[in-house]
Amino acid sequence: MQLKIQKILRRLLRLHPKSTDLSLNRIKRLLKDLNNPEKKIKNAIQVVGTNGKHSFCTALREIFETANYKVNMNISPSLRKFNERYYLSGKYITDDELYDLLKEVEKINKGQSITFHEFICACFFLVASRIKSDVNILESGLFFRLDASNVLEKNIASIVMPIGIDHKDFLKKGTIDEIIYEKCSHLLKGSKIFISEQKKDVLKKIKKTISNNSSEKITFGENYNFIKNKKGFIYKDNLGKISLPFPNLKGDFQISNISTAIATARNLSQFKITNSHLKKAITKIRSEGRLQNITSGKLRKYVSKNNKILIDGAHNPLAASVIEPYLKNLDSKGEIIMILGMMANKEHKKFIQIFRNRVSSIITLDIPNQINFIKKDKLSKIAKSCGIPSTTGNSIKSTLKKISKQNTRATIFCTGSLYFAGEILNLN
Secondary structure, three states, rough: OHHHHHHHHHHHHHHOOOOOOOOOHHHHHHHHHHOOOHHHHHEEEEEEOOOOHHHHHHHHOOOOOOOOOEEEEEOOOOOOOOOHHEEEEEEEEEOOHHHOOOHHHHHHHHHOOOOHHHHHHHHHHHHHHHHHOOOOEEEEEOOOOOOOOOOOOOOOEEEEOOOOOOOHHHHOOOOOHHHHHHOOOOOOOEEEEOOOOHHHHHHHHHHHHHOOOOOOEEEEEEEEEEEEEEEEEEEEEOEEEEEEOOOOOOOOOOOOOHHHHHHHHHOOOOOOOOOHHHHOOOOOOOOOOOOEEEEOOHHHHHOOOOOOOOOOOOHHHHHHHHHHHHHHOOOOOOOEEEEEEOEEEEEHHHHOOOOOOOEEEEEEOOOOOOOOOOOHHHHHHHHHHHHHHOEOOOHHHHHHHHHHHHHOOOOEEEEHHHHHHHHHHHHO
């Protein structure tokens, strides 16, 4: 069935000359032909930002489900399997269900021009409109103003996760001001806007952009916060304090992401979330490809038992800046060697420079099953220009073998792209 699904997905890629073409005209036309399923979506929570969207979505889903609420969730992109994009009332869509859904929408579209992302967003709205749920969590795609997810007339919350520079090739100047405008200027009015932890200058610009938005603003550092301690962390908002254990996600930045999920769940009066729900939920969060330690699987046989394999889909400087402190505090007796694969449109040098005092060397690879990646030779030259010794590798397996043979105690840090992380996890 997966082969049949992949055949349809390849056909969809040919419906428009660009995989991304920012506009709402095509998605609105298709949704109209589908009898506007987006109008049936209830209790929607829309999530924008540069980083942390997926971690927030999975944390919020776990909180709601622990409190026995049914959740539909749409994420983009998927990591290991396309089905991950459609989470419906407690489970991922099956292969058969996905195939039938794609075929149905393809038939109604009648071969008309539409981007791949727009088509699969329309599919989610259609299937979610048919599945009873208490809440719908929607992760935006590229930016938000002209993203295919921005077709709802109302929601119960908009979430602004950390914003930084990314996807500059879709902007006129590629400035942070443009990015903030694209992500925040068209957030829905009359609900609640939760603003996660941001850099000071970015927060100031976000506030200015949404100053005329009638939604209630709930901001990290002003309306909610957290303090880390030895046993976990203390979360605090206008409803009080809660002492919580460490979450099932690595890195202090994840406590910040989870705090925004907690703030959202506690401040939406439609739901009854108790302290007990929160304590239980955050220890169960599942988020693949985010500082994931590979302790079992096929890839372990290529390395020494003392080698650590750590995978993260970070792909921009903002993500690198929050992961670097985690690597600094990593309980590792050996050096850190990076295996790096990146897409072509990223800020490669700025990303790599952040790790120059943290990793001893970099081995670059091409990303399997992708087209628009930066070639490993070019990426290796960029790494060298940052002052980091760098070579190229032929494959994940051979690179792991090589590292383990030379250094049996090294931490092997695989990063640079969610697509790269997904390919590694599939190999495992």
